[in-house]
Amino acid sequence: MTIHKEGYTSIALGVLFVFVLNAITHYYASENQLLTWAVYILSAFVLIALLQFFRSPKRTITQDEKIILCPADGKVVVIEETEETEYFQDRRLQISIFMSPINVHINRNPVSGIVKYFKYHPGKYLMAWNPKSSTLNERTTTVVETDGIEILFRQIAGAMARRIVWYVKEGQTVDQGTEFGFIKFGSRVDVFLPIGSKVAVKLGDKVKGGITVLGEINNEV
Template identity: 40%
Template sequence: MAVHYPHPIIAKEGWPHVAIAGFVLFVVHSSFGGTWSWPFWIIFAFVLQFFRDPGRLVPLVKDAVLSPADGRVIIVEKSFDPYANREALKISVFMNVFNVHSNRSSVNGTVKKIEYFPGKFVNADLDKASTENERNAVVIDANGQTVTLVQVAGLIARRILCYAHLGDKLKKGERYGFIRFGSRVDVYLPLTAEPMVSVGDKVSATSTVLAKLPGLD
């Protein structure tokens, strides 16, 4: 099933950065020629790749909880979900600067709670990032099941963007946020969920099934 995506291949959050990098490149290349401009070509290429945001296909898998982010799985364990006050299965996906940083809903459901917490900017690959770093939690009622998605800022991330609002009905694969530069997303699921990934696995937002949770739409 295709995801209807209203933006071009470059994320809307990246347009100003692409424009600035392109303008500086043009000025340097026009004024000093190719010898001086090659570092700015590298910067321009990096900005383009960082803000890329391709459309994705939702896998037709029953009871699937989809990955909310591109990156590498760094945690699969039983943990406590402080946002929904429960024991949960926690799956964390770490994004480096070369991953797509658009965040997408893991399930179909209604947003029941949104909490933002200012905090530190330690390496998002560390366990303590979940509780100490700047973060934004979205708690979703997915057909009676509670799924919590937490955007966590990283070492150089300085901006978490969340476009979901209380009462919004999200669809699997729907874009709901963006994190600039290295970061992570923590997913908290009911203990009845069956993980389909392991630590070290590389995953793609929307395309990868993180877990199966009986009773989802």
């Protein structure tokens, strides 16, 4: 288990906060044992929470051009046909994964291929499970073409997630299972597949990025 690079600054600030808080408590309230222990417990909680949030577990990715890997850890909260209005302008099969603050927040490419489209959208911070968050919240949209089929996936900020990080750009070649981004403190990732695609998950399933198979590539769709 290692710490993701996106966590270095946040963890450093957390350590500084804990150091200052404990120094002030020791100086002004060293005789108040109840307050002192409360500060110790709070400090431990802050540091443990930051370390677990930015953890980067080692994973063995099995690449397969016939499948679509899950892009994030979390829970499947949406599987439905919907109108995709930004890029495809037609109906697609949407699968959404909600990431809670306790999940690993690394985002991984669901397929290998060429990035045909990428765009960052500033926006609001509605709760990630709100259906309107897909079009109103801060988000990124990425489209990767693989074997003649285009797969769209979207990072969506939530009420707690106030920073989306991405590592891809148009024209770039990406490999299935490698990192394409990171979202801090709870959020969602949507994947849009062609209508008729075979889905390998169901609502409520707990999934792992780069490990769980979302569905299969259907070249006849």
